[in-house]
Amino acid sequence: MLVQLMIGALMIGSVYGLVGLGYGMIYKASGLMTLAQGDMLMIGAFLGLTFYKYLHLPFVVSLVFTMIIMFSLGLFIERVLVTTLLERGAQTVYIILCTISVAMVLQNIAMFAWGTNVKQFPPLFKKTTVDIFGYSVVPENLLALGVGIFCMLALHFFMTKSKFGTSMRAAAQDELAASSLGINVPLTKGASWGIASMLAGGIGVVVGPIFGVYLSMGALIGQKAFAGAVVGGYGNMYGAIVGGIFFGFIETLISAFVTVTYKDFISFAVLIIVMIIMPTGLFKEQVMDD
Amino acid sequence: MLKLEKVTIRFGGLTAVNEVDMEVPKGSIFGLIGPNGAGKTTLFNIISGVYAPTSGRVLFEEKEIQGIPPYKVNKLGIARTYQNINLFKQMTVLENVMVGCHTKTGAGLMSSILRTRRQRAEEKSVREKCLDILHFMQLDSKIDFKSRNLSYGEQRRLEIARALASEPKLLLLDEPAAGMNGREKEELSETIRRINEKGVTVLLVEHDMKLVMNVTHIICVLNYGKKIAFGEPADIQQNQEVIAAYLGDTRND
């Protein structure tokens, strides 16, 4: 029982972590905030469902296609909407509102395209449970966990080892210096939005089989991922993952041992408490108005 | 009136102000000069409460004020202007000065909503006082302009007007002549003298040597966060260490 709980907590935690990582990347690269991650996840799930269920593509191919589309969508939002707004001297609050309106448009599009009902993925595996050391575990959970860990590692190596990843980090540190070194700073910013939405979309595809695919599936995940990103120290990639897993555990343990009804309420309360007593998060980033 | 005792501030490993002792006598015009990066503005920020010193004491009228927040420092009677102009851009010139009266007035939320007799009387007297100050600073033709629409020199004058509205005993001027032309600078010297004649002690940070030598009674020279000279303008001009510091500065430029 406890082991299943832990796996479940890790799974949902890494989901929060990866979605939250997107917030962190965007903040680090451009100092901005998006609120569209949750709906990116929802759109990703619907796209994955379409590729897998209706076009009968293999699951991995569906996942990759979805991620490519989501990357372009993120890039589009940054390059076309956000940049234009910034050029007109918009405040950061306006960017947030812009992402909210993007989220609303995405929801509406999804509603027209796929309807308001909960859609189920056909089962990905033949077995409904697998045995691990004598514990029965839902294989879809393991898949989500696996994909989550894979994405984290891939991203880690991409950011630290690849040339473009290094450029992205350099640009996030010091735009001016980076651009004088010949780094295409606007591209790195766009890429960070692209990667953020790609992660959210990809996660959508893997959690779709677990939770079902529906319009509001992203809302809560998006907000808790955000909470995780804040707790981990906003703008810190690894912090976002730690924070996400932190909330995965909090939520799982609370619903297992305390109350199912109030688990989301308590998650947000924890977030507010963290913001009060530790506004810089676990891994310090500046959030205070000095 | 204002006394600094071994004031030191470090940011990380950098010591921006190092054991500075200084006393500003009541009623004087006190000049604080030094090459770029000497720690003048940092010292200003310590006095006005923006930074708390790492060690040392700041005494204002025999009271320790180091580390207390800026709004309380203002209430004690120290007002300041900013090197990089910090006006309330969307507010009118008059409103900017009226904000300066904040500590001298007391109307709260309820009395404002109810427009009590006292609140109305206070508003009226604030308005009149601010108009007087604007007249004094020769800004009376601009009272209804948004402050962002003023010229650079006017904005600097408005900063002084806003500071005067809090009826300070000590006025801190952070490079008030920056960006002014010759004639404006002369008028500024005159204004500073007239403010001083009203009984306000003035602490002036300024790059323009001519203005400083012309207007101040006493000068303190900082270099690399340390006090290197102290005395009357005539003595400072002869001081070898000061000359060396400034020559060094020009070489660095």
Add this chain to the structure above:
Amino acid sequence: MLNRLKEKKGLLIALAIITVVCGLMLKERYLALVLCFVCINIIAVTGLDILFGYTGQVSFGHAGYYAIGSYTSALLTLRLNLPPALAVIIAGFVSMLFGVIIAFPAAKLVKHFLSLLTIAFGQMVYIFIAVTVPLTNGTSGIVGIPHISIFGYTFSTNQSNFFLLLGVVILVFIAKKRIVDSRVGRAFIAIRENPHAANGMGINVRYYKILAFAVSAFLTGIAGALYAHLMGFISPDTFTASQSTLFMTMLLFGGIGSLVGPAIGSAILVATTELMQSFVSYQMLIYAIFILIVLFYLPNGVVGIIESLKESSRKQHTDKAVNNA
């Protein structure tokens, strides 16, 4: 004196326009209800304006205060049998209390994190009212909330409610105008314009930020309470995160930091929502389009357009004068 006259003049013109429009609309029961919605939103958005427009603190959780006001007033009248008029005022103060609680941490945070904190607050309130069945009856909502009655007169029709709400709106406008033109209002605006300089000029920034939250939450709470007594029925659906966004959209569309901005924004958005009743599935898209229009074409709202028109006409005026001379 001149100022007082100006204030009165503006008020009179506004009243005249409102009387004409409303006279025409009030004949229809349904149109009267629309006017009531406009009034309620004006009050709520005015609350948001004090916080965001004047003090520069963003909130994406105002549906939370709206909900607290609504539920407090509904429960006070139904459970404790308090007279609705009294319950509305108490609801305002309860909402204000929550505003202050949120303001304590919020007053220290920069914009992004303030956005998040307020979103989290809005979500907490929403989840609370949706799941706490014994108190709020959960997602089924509360029915049978009585109409407001004052001195034995019950505001039971939409028409009579409109006059009541209009009265509240006028009071709110007067209060807002007086706050803005006072020492407190100047402190608010100074904080919005430059918190560091405000601090240097002797303004206790934290205190005034909290005060702005309190006033804002009070007004939005009152609006929520009035909504409950107007409709007689409330459920969590009204108090979702989209409601917070809607308040923000109304404010930005009308124009921040002005008296009429919230009125224009509320009127236009409520009208659009009502006109689009038959296209309910497009509602989100419509709101999104409104936001995008504001962001890309109306960064200062409708009020901003009016201001710039005024400015350019004034400029032409002075240009002419110069030419003539």
